Amino acid sequence: MKFSKTHIDGVVMIDSDESLDQRGGFFRTFCSDEFERNGLPGRFVQSSVSRNTLRGTLRGMHFQRDPRAEGKLVRCIRGRAFDVALDLRRSSPTFKRWFAVELAGAGTRAIFVPAGVAHGFQTLEDDTEIFYQMTEPYVPELAGGVRFDDPAFAISWPRAVSVISERDKSFADFD
């Protein structure tokens, strides 16, 4: 696997090498030793799948608060998505800056989003599925978010939003 840093500390892209033969392909998606050698967590405690029917669906920008702030490994396993990490760490030199990457359903590219960095995505195709692995279990009471179109961040999304939850639409302006 190839680990590539981004301009946001702790946000890392992971590219897997796929072995191809007459049956199809095979690639590794996680290895605790390799992850730890590259400064990433070697343990994930929960995984989830997000299924999105319509192109243009937007989920985010979400994070989980302390004491269960979570890191997450995010991978598209069907369709295509514009995936965004937004630095909300007030002490970070990239506070309020964002990084985006296109994730495709081939699944060989993933992004790690560390604790303190919000995550969101917009789908670029119908029937896009996102696979998550989290470093902390989900605690609803600690779920937090900021608005995808908050002028404080000026995230430039690739297309008009087709579907978004009431919750995601109504996060207050970032303070």
Ligand SMILES: Cc1cn([C@H]2C[C@H](O)[C@@H](COP(=O)(O)OP(=O)(O)O[C@H]3O[C@H](C)C(=O)[C@H](O)[C@H]3O)O2)c(=O)[nH]c1=O
């Ligand atoms: C996040 C989560 C949700 N749920 C339940 C709670 C609701 O009944 C239902 C949908 O939850 P929610 O609308 O919060 O799901 P998303 O809007 O897709 O949230 C996710 O989308 C953004 C982009 C992320 O980065 C996070 O992984 C996560 O916040 O699943 C769970 O049971 N476990 C979970 O880990």
